[in-house]
Amino acid sequence: MAGTADAIIIGTGVIGTAVALELARKGWKTLSLERNGQIGHGSTASSCAIIRMHYSTFEGSAMAWEGWHYWRSWADFLGLPAAAPLARFRKTGCLVMKTPANGGLAKHMEISAALGCPFEEWGAEEILARLPIYTLESYAPPRRLDDPAFGQPNGGQLEGAVFWPDAGYVNDPALAAQNLAEAARALGAAFRTRSEVVAILRQGGRAAGVRLASGEEIHAPVVINVAGPASARVNAMAGVLDDMTIRTRPLRQEVVHLPAPQGFDFESRGTIVSDSDIGCYCRPERGNHILIGSEDPPCDPHQWVEDDTDFNRDFTEQWTTQAMRYAQRVPTLGIPSRMRGVVDLYDASTDWIPIYDKSQLPGFYMACGTSGNQFKNAPVAGKMMAALVEHCENGADHDERPLRFTLEHIGQEIDAGFFSRRRPVNEESSFSVLG
Numbered sequence: 001m002a003g004t005a006d007a008i009i010i011g012t013g014v015i016g017t018a019v020a021l022e023l024a025r026k027g028w029k030t031l032s033l034e035r036n037g038q039i040g041h042g043s044t045a046s047s048c049a050i051i052r053m054h055y056s057t058f059e060g061s062a063m064a065w066e067g068w069h070y071w072r073s074w075a076d077f078l079g080l081p082a083a084a085p086l087a088r089f090r091k092t093g094c095l096v097m098k099t100p101a102n103g104g105l106a107k108h109m110e111i112s113a114a115l116g117c118p119f120e121e122w123g124a125e126e127i128l129a130r131l132p133i134y135t136l137e138s139y140a141p142p143r144r145l146d147d148p149a150f151g152q153p154n155g156g157q158l159e160g161a162v163f164w165p166d167a168g169y170v171n172d173p174a175l176a177a178q179n180l181a182e183a184a185r186a187l188g189a190a191f192r193t194r195s196e197v198v199a200i201l202r203q204g205g206r207a208a209g210v211r212l213a214s215g216e217e218i219h220a221p222v223v224i225n226v227a228g229p230a231s232a233r234v235n236a237m238a239g240v241l242d243d244m245t246i247r248t249r250p251l252r253q254e255v256v257h258l259p260a261p262q263g264f265d266f267e268s269r270g271t272i273v274s275d276s277d278i279g280c281y282c283r284p285e286r287g288n289h290i291l292i293g294s295e296d297p298p299c300d301p302h303q304w305v306e307d308d309t310d311f312n313r314d315f316t317e318q319w320t321t322q323a324m325r326y327a328q329r330v331p332t333l334g335i336p337s338r339m340r341g342v343v344d345l346y347d348a349s350t351d352w353i354p355i356y357d358k359s360q361l362p363g364f365y366m367a368c369g370t371s372g373n374q375f376k377n378a379p380v381a382g383k384m385m386a387a388l389v390e391h392c393e394n395g396a397d398h399d400e401r402p403l404r405f406t407l408e409h410i411g412q413e414i415d416a417g418f419f420s421r422r423r424p425v426n427e428e429s430s431f432s433v434l435g
């Protein structure tokens with residue numbers, strides 16, 4: 001049996017549902033297909049959902065600062081009935097340690113100043129007033145546990161940090177995707193779970209729909225790959241890898257959850273911290289816990305995964321390494337024997353900057369390569385993808401004359417070609433989750 005839609009969206013993570021919402025707002029009849037049983041239960045559900053504004057590039061920072069405006073007024077953005085359970089943005093601020101590895105954050109401050117995004121420079125005294133459980137001894141470079149120099153201070157001190165006061169995190173990332181889907185449904189968008197796409201149909205030299213694992217074919221002139229860590233597989237199904245200079249690949253990550261040291265209420269007094277001196281970031285977590293992620297220091301081997309549906313979901317030595325790295329900064333930290341946290345995949349791109357683009361197959365688009373740092377940008381990515389699809393379907397050649405996209409809250413225009421699949425590797429990138 002063959003159904004039809006104006007556009008099929010593969011994947012219902014936070015970005016897939018945002019794309020569905022924005023196309024529905026433009027009057028498209030969309031059908032979102034999800035292989036899981038629930039919406040928002042891909043890598044979105046495992047996200048730390050940190051909403052920060054500092055990236056290594058102007059475009060990355062502009063998009064994140066624009067994105068913040070949607071999270072802080074989530075209910076208004078969605079326009080759902082007041083009774084609907086909504087994900088919540090919790091403002092904590094984000095403190096980033098100045099280190100030689102990030103050039104003392106000079107570039108980041110320059111970009112934030114140009115964008116009118118508030119930040120403050122903090123010295124040691126202010127850092128310790130906010131985080132009295134911290135020590136500011138330097139341990140750089142980050143090391144593996146079997147390195148004899150692990151845990152030995154290098155004799156230096158962290159001298160300061162930059163604090164972005166408006167940053168925070170979203171308490172329930174899966175619910176955020178479900179909220180977007182609900183808002184899209186209210187405009188007529190359709191969603192089907194337990195519907196795995198196994199082939200992209202072609203007709204007359206363009207995309208013509210998809211085939212599901214059940215054998216069912218669904219026809220549509222536009223198909224959008226928002227399959228998260230499965231994006232490379234879906235791009236291969238469409239046969240569009242040839243002209244891509246930027247590739248995507250699933251990368252395994254472990255996130256550690258630890259109780260805060262006794263006597264310190266990290267949940268309400270803590271903040272997000274990015275600390276390249278020890279190669280970790282952290283944020284407050286429910287139950288006075290601290291969530292600790294990796295900033296992918298060069299000493300850690302990349303844990304590439306061949307099959308995004310079949311990988312080791314158990315904690316490994318990486319969990320202990322991250323916990324012990326953070327204990328360098330917080331000497332009173334207790335590390336329980338029971339490991340808690342999250343194991344999941346990033347969809348890492350060659351330069352850790354996402355791809356929001358068309359492809360060489362007319363009608364086939366991609367929003368992928370989100371590299372562990374695009375939850376925050378989902379509402380903006382949804383709008384930009386919807387504009388890009390209309391731009392191309394109206395006959396524009398986005399490769400030759402890329403879409404100019406307006407970030408309406410911050411009054412900036414960006415070149416959407418920045419996110420092209422055919423860009424040269426962006427050497428400005430941090431080549432890490434920091435983007």
Ligand SMILES: Cc1cc2nc3c(=O)[nH]c(=O)nc-3n(C[C@H](O)[C@H](O)[C@H](O)COP(=O)(O)OP(=O)(O)OC[C@H]3O[C@@H](n4cnc5c(N)ncnc54)[C@H](O)[C@@H]3O)c2cc1C
Pocket residue numbers: 010011012013014015016017033034035036040041042043044045046047048049050051195196197198226227228229230234253255342344345346367368370371372373374375376377
């Ligand atoms: C551990 C971790 C921590 C993170 N922390 C942050 C953070 O603090 N801040 C931040 O901004 N970002 C963060 N991210 C990144 C962010 O979560 C992702 O960029 C974002 O969730 C990607 O959303 P998505 O919709 O593109 O993909 P996903 O959420 O992965 O959704 C893709 C969906 O596609 C479905 N799918 C795949 N193949 C098929 C198919 N063939 N047919 C049908 N359906 C299919 C999958 O089942 C899945 O539901 C983190 C990511 C991880 C893993």
